[in-house]
Amino acid sequence: MEDSAAPSESVYKSISVTVVIPCLNEEQGIEQVLSRMPEFVDEIIVVDNGSTDRTSEVARGFGATVIREDVRGYGRSYKKGFSIARGDVIVTLDGDHSYPPDAISYLLEAFLHLEADFLNASRFPVRDSRAMSLKHKFGNLVLSAAMSVLFFRWVRDSQSGMWVFRRSILERMRLESDGMAFSEEIKIEALRQAGIRFEEISIMYSSRLGEIKLNPWRDGFHNLAFLLRKRFGRRRR
Numbered sequence: 001m002e003d004s005a006a007p008s009e010s011v012y013k014s015i016s017v018t019v020v021i022p023c024l025n026e027e028q029g030i031e032q033v034l035s036r037m038p039e040f041v042d043e044i045i046v047v048d049n050g051s052t053d054r055t056s057e058v059a060r061g062f063g064a065t066v067i068r069e070d071v072r073g074y075g076r077s078y079k080k081g082f083s084i085a086r087g088d089v090i091v092t093l094d095g096d097h098s099y100p101p102d103a104i105s106y107l108l109e110a111f112l113h114l115e116a117d118f119l120n121a122s123r124f125p126v127r128d129s130r131a132m133s134l135k136h137k138f139g140n141l142v143l144s145a146a147m148s149v150l151f152f153r154w155v156r157d158s159q160s161g162m163w164v165f166r167r168s169i170l171e172r173m174r175l176e177s178d179g180m181a182f183s184e185e186i187k188i189e190a191l192r193q194a195g196i197r198f199e200e201i202s203i204m205y206s207s208r209l210g211e212i213k214l215n216p217w218r219d220g221f222h223n224l225a226f227l228l229r230k231r232f233g234r235r236r237r
Contacts, residue, residue: 002189011042012108018043018087018167019104022077027053033093034062036101043087046095047077050152075175078154082170092163093104098131099162103203111164116199118190120155121162123205131205139220146224147184150231153191156200158184159223169196180219180225181226188230 007222011017019041023030030046037044046059046066056066069080071107082090091107093099099121111119124140126132132140140159161183173189190198 007017008106008146012040012105013112015089015108015112016042016087017089017104017108018045018085019090019093019101020045020047020078020081020085020089021093021095022047022049022074022081023051023055023059023095024049024072025051025053025055027051027055027058029057029094029096029098030055031062032097033095033101034059034064037062038102041091041104043085045081045085047081049073049077057149071178073178073182074180075185076178078177078182078186079178082167085167089166090163090167091164092161094161100204104164107164107201107203110201113197115197117196118163118165118187118198120157120187120198120200121160121164121203122157122200123160124156124202126205128204128206135216143184143220143223143227146227147188150227151188151191153198155187155191156202160185162203163187163234165190169193172196178225179222179224184223184227185230188227211213220237 017040019037021033023046044064046064048056048066048068049072050070059066067080067084069077091104093101107119107121126137140157144155144158148154174191175185175189177185190196
């Protein structure tokens with residue numbers, strides 16, 4: 001099921017901007033996210049990954065394009081959203097209000113100033129003590145350190161879900177993960193591909209609204225195993 005809204009005619013400094021948001025039962029958070037979305041955003045795509053609440057209805061009420069991805073998976077949702085995005089630049093964030101929509105202009109300014117192709121929004125240092133548990137901080141530190149060592153580039157937050165990147169670089173990436181590892185994989189691909197400039201800056205990260213879907217131990221070990229396969233396994237053509 002798809003509900004398409006025509007993108008606005010507004011552009012940000014000569015670039016059109018698409019925001020892609022994966023959602024699974026984010027009725028509470030998505031309202032807060034979309035109500036704070038900057039007016040210059042040309043297209044908002046909400047990918048409903050099988051919600052049983054009013055997530056899609058709320059998103060449509062704010063003028064978002066809502067598409068359904070019935071096969072569960074964080075990466076699966078993003079790939080579905082990216083496939084219909086039309087903006088020159090894609091911005092991502094979660095539907096739980098943990099990433100700040102009002103920081104999009106700040107990120108775009110940095111993106112343009114740094115002449116980046118991929119900008120990662122790092123949650124570190126975490127300024128809100130309630131936003132991330134000690135267990136999650138430790139897990140993120142381990143995964144970020146592992147990715148930095150394996151791919152020879154320091155990345156402060158390999159698991160961040162807020163990025164700004166040129167849509168044109170997607171055709172050069174080999175994105176295989178359908179799950180949570182997609183977050184680290186898209187950064188790895190940005191680092192691996194010659195000619196893609198990767199940058200990273202900090203943002204304010206907040207406590208999420210709604211249910212927690214991440215299983216820190218299961219997803220953490222899965223992501224670590226994925227890093228090793230991505231580094232040492234044969235790359236698919």
